[in-house]
Amino acid sequence: MKRTFQSFVIYTLVLALALTSFGTASLANQTNTPLAEIMGEIDTKSSAPTTVIVELEEESIVEAKHKGKNQTKQNLKAKRDQVKNNVLKETASSKIGQEYEYIFSGFAVELKGNEIPNLLTIPGVKAIYPDVKYKTTTIDEGFMIEEDAYSPAMLDSAPHIGSNDAWDAGFTGEGVTVAVIDTGVDYTHPDLAHAFGDYKGWDFVDNNDDPQETPPGDPRGRQTNHGTHVAGTVAANGLIKGVAPDATLLGYRVLGPGGSGTTENVVAGIERAVQDGADVMNLSLGNSLNNPDWATSIALDWAMAEGVVAVTSNGNSGPNNWTVGSPGTSREAISVGATRLPYEVYSADISTGSDQEFDSAKVMGFSTVEELLALDGEEFEFVYAGLGAPSDFNNLDVDGKIALIVRGEYPFVEKAENAKAAGAVGAIIFNNVDGAMPEVPGMAVPTIMLSNADGVAMREGVKDGFNTVSFSIEFDKMVGETVADFSSRGPVMDTWMIKPDVSAPGVNITSTVPTHQADNPHGYAALQGTSMAAPHVAGAAALILEANPNWGVDAVKASLMNTAENLYDANGNLYPHNTQGAGSIRVLDAIETKTLITPGSHSFGVFDADGELTTERQHFTINNLSNERKSYSFDVSFEKGSEAIKVNTSNNLRVQPNRSQKVNFTVEVDASKLAPGYYPGTIVVSEGSNSYEVPTILFVQEPDYPRITSLAYNLNPATGNLVGSAYVPGGAEELEFEVYNENLTAFIGHAFTDTNIGAGYYDFTWDLTIDGGTLAPGKYRLVAWSTKAGKTNYSFGDVFTVE
Numbered sequence: 001m002k003r004t005f006q007s008f009v010i011y012t013l014v015l016a017l018a019l020t021s022f023g024t025a026s027l028a029n030q031t032n033t034p035l036a037e038i039m040g041e042i043d044t045k046s047s048a049p050t051t052v053i054v055e056l057e058e059e060s061i062v063e064a065k066h067k068g069k070n071q072t073k074q075n076l077k078a079k080r081d082q083v084k085n086n087v088l089k090e091t092a093s094s095k096i097g098q099e100y101e102y103i104f105s106g107f108a109v110e111l112k113g114n115e116i117p118n119l120l121t122i123p124g125v126k127a128i129y130p131d132v133k134y135k136t137t138t139i140d141e142g143f144m145i146e147e148d149a150y151s152p153a154m155l156d157s158a159p160h161i162g163s164n165d166a167w168d169a170g171f172t173g174e175g176v177t178v179a180v181i182d183t184g185v186d187y188t189h190p191d192l193a194h195a196f197g198d199y200k201g202w203d204f205v206d207n208n209d210d211p212q213e214t215p216p217g218d219p220r221g222r223q224t225n226h227g228t229h230v231a232g233t234v235a236a237n238g239l240i241k242g243v244a245p246d247a248t249l250l251g252y253r254v255l256g257p258g259g260s261g262t263t264e265n266v267v268a269g270i271e272r273a274v275q276d277g278a279d280v281m282n283l284s285l286g287n288s289l290n291n292p293d294w295a296t297s298i299a300l301d302w303a304m305a306e307g308v309v310a311v312t313s314n315g316n317s318g319p320n321n322w323t324v325g326s327p328g329t330s331r332e333a334i335s336v337g338a339t340r341l342p343y344e345v346y347s348a349d350i351s352t353g354s355d356q357e358f359d360s361a362k363v364m365g366f367s368t369v370e371e372l373l374a375l376d377g378e379e380f381e382f383v384y385a386g387l388g389a390p391s392d393f394n395n396l397d398v399d400g401k402i403a404l405i406v407r408g409e410y411p412f413v414e415k416a417e418n419a420k421a422a423g424a425v426g427a428i429i430f431n432n433v434d435g436a437m438p439e440v441p442g443m444a445v446p447t448i449m450l451s452n453a454d455g456v457a458m459r460e461g462v463k464d465g466f467n468t469v470s471f472s473i474e475f476d477k478m479v480g481e482t483v484a485d486f487s488s489r490g491p492v493m494d495t496w497m498i499k500p501d502v503s504a505p506g507v508n509i510t511s512t513v514p515t516h517q518a519d520n521p522h523g524y525a526a527l528q529g530t531s532m533a534a535p536h537v538a539g540a541a542a543l544i545l546e547a548n549p550n551w552g553v554d555a556v557k558a559s560l561m562n563t564a565e566n567l568y569d570a571n572g573n574l575y576p577h578n579t580q581g582a583g584s585i586r587v588l589d590a591i592e593t594k595t596l597i598t599p600g601s602h603s604f605g606v607f608d609a610d611g612e613l614t615t616e617r618q619h620f621t622i623n624n625l626s627n628e629r630k631s632y633s634f635d636v637s638f639e640k641g642s643e644a645i646k647v648n649t650s651n652n653l654r655v656q657p658n659r660s661q662k663v664n665f666t667v668e669v670d671a672s673k674l675a676p677g678y679y680p681g682t683i684v685v686s687e688g689s690n691s692y693e694v695p696t697i698l699f700v701q702e703p704d705y706p707r708i709t710s711l712a713y714n715l716n717p718a719t720g721n722l723v724g725s726a727y728v729p730g731g732a733e734e735l736e737f738e739v740y741n742e743n744l745t746a747f748i749g750h751a752f753t754d755t756n757i758g759a760g761y762y763d764f765t766w767d768l769t770i771d772g773g774t775l776a777p778g779k780y781r782l783v784a785w786s787t788k789a790g791k792t793n794y795s796f797g798d799v800f801t802v803e
Helices: 024-028 062-065 073-090 113-119 163-168 224-236 261-273 297-303 369-373 412-419 452-464 531-549 551-563 585-593
Strands: 047-056 095-100 108-111 125-130 132-137 143-145 175-182 199-202 250-253 260-264 280-283 309-313 333-342 341-352 362-367 379-384 400-404 425-431 447-450 468-479 502-505 509-512 524-527 595-598 604-606 614-624 632-639 643-648 652-655 659-669 679-689 691-698 712-716 722-728 730-742 745-757 760-765 778-788 792-798 801-803
Touching: 024 659, 047 073, 047 113, 047 261, 047 502, 062 297, 062 362, 073 095, 073 113, 073 362, 095 199, 095 250, 095 261, 113 125, 113 652, 163 531, 163 585, 175 224, 175 261, 175 531, 199 261, 199 632, 224 250, 224 509, 224 524, 224 531, 250 261, 260 261, 261 297, 297 309, 309 531, 309 551, 333 585, 341 369, 341 379, 362 412, 369 595, 379 452, 379 659, 400 509, 400 531, 412 425, 425 452, 447 452, 452 502, 452 722, 531 585, 551 585, 551 595, 551 691, 595 679, 604 659, 614 652, 632 643, 632 659, 643 679, 652 730, 659 691, 659 801, 712 778, 712 801, 722 730, 722 778
Parallel strands: 175 250, 175 280, 199 250, 280 309, 309 333, 333 502, 379 400, 400 425, 425 447, 604 691
Antiparallel strands: 047 108, 047 125, 095 108, 132 260, 143 524, 341 468, 362 447, 379 468, 509 524, 595 614, 614 659, 632 652, 632 679, 643 659, 679 691, 712 722, 722 760, 730 745, 730 778, 778 792, 778 801
């Protein structure tokens, strides 16, 4: 049946990776031989070369150790070589890449896609993972800050989380090593040089010991600055002062030109960092795959087991739930959401002297309050500058004027930068479509935003002689720390875990960037994204480990979660746990806490509505770090469903000094009385005047996850068929495919429907027939609608062309 897009807003859509899938179920029906499992989207029908990650049944050195088994490098190498030899025999085109043995057991191999099924019956192969693409989790290119424009007022984020209080207490990260697994690091930057020794780390892109950023002019792609920005937030000590300014840094270049890379190098970087003795590692990178069992997440879990605090960004696909991506989905690693620091809200009214009213006018952003208020009560000439590109300002006189710019093509911050460079004292940016635009902190010039209709009216008003604009700017209110709209939300599919674990500042963060100019090495830029939030937590972990060198990774993670501060939106509403995690970190509170509650969050899993009362038992551990006996009490509440959810635990618990004690508790759920969905709650542990909150969650019947999260396909030139796959995490009662035009604005017709789909990847081949006829030449998109348990979601693929 035809469906209509009521509101097709880009940020609400799921981005499908440009890969196709091989479903193990179809092969399993053809043989009784036990098969390795394929985890992910892999095109096994193509003869083009591709890379996959092979996981061995033989356990890695770290995994074996933690399971009480004896594993040696020699034994593991022999097992790996045996599998590699069989791979080379069974696949004519294969070429072995990175090999792993310490925290992940396996290797990368390049081969033709249609040879991948040959791997599945090779003895010793446990699973095959796609070599998925990872990219930096930054939402725009930000803007450069000149050295002479540097101001301490830009550096609010480290003090906000209490870093300066930790410094005053004597903790600066000294003696703690932090690995930055990223695009490389400019270790020559004056603010970072102190943190590097002779050994800088490793470059997995070019395979050498020089993990420098991609410079300008690299023929393979754009220059990078991301890893240097991350490193500065962790440990800069110059004009910029990071969270842990005396920490030691190691750089691992796993993302190359343009800031992208793949699983092969990311896993290698994690393994190398652990072996090099890192105490903390930061991965401000990710993809859109909400699954806990990708190779990268497994590697991080074992890195944590080995005692390395792993910190990852949660992703920038918010504000919808279920948008967290790997490796933020890792069970053990600390996943970090992004917040915006407290800010002042100003209202804006504008007038051009015509009868036109511009009711949509709002402040988009500004660099200083003084510059914004300088517009108040003043009249300026405005000039239309198109998209706001540098070339759009050629032959335009905007000196001392306002630049009127339309949204599109370039980031908002870049438009404002270009306006400032041309001499404008302010900008008005109007939408190019219906709908709202985001607030963007840190704009280079004070910027007002308008709707499409108001912006077009203002531009057209020049023809009637209305080419000046007057401003009325007034203070509205103060807003506290809030979660950034772009920050990805949980929970995680399959494990049903709450993510992120914690939040930290990630909007308009000023830090170091390379200049690649020896005579001008002081580079700084303001960036935003969960990439910027994660290194605040990595730096905080370094401070915590310096203060508490005997703490394990669980204690570090729990200290940050237990002492985090709750966050509220601009209207004063408490954010859900899947939005903020345990809250915004506070470093000194984490260092000085006398109570640790592990784990820092709980998921009770899924309860079926079978008409029976279901009981689940779990526990957490309280560690009394003080020198006196403490008495703890407990209170558990759920935001909804309290009539059918009952939690039983101890009323009071006494824990002796410097001892830990397990707290058992049970949850009884009558799911028949509850609507399907998830039910968040909070365990409050109280001791005297101190209280600690532990986020918790449970699910009833089919969890409220997206019924489909990706759709990818390619036209097979030999057959003319469209070959692809869709990922349906929990299966589907009905999976319907329809054809739209390339802009998704017109329904073309019905392609095909399938029913009773199992969980995982659904492979298909479509012969381009539509409603009984042949699809006419043109450009189209396929849209898949997946339905299960009364809920329907859609995903769409790339444009394909029918000749």
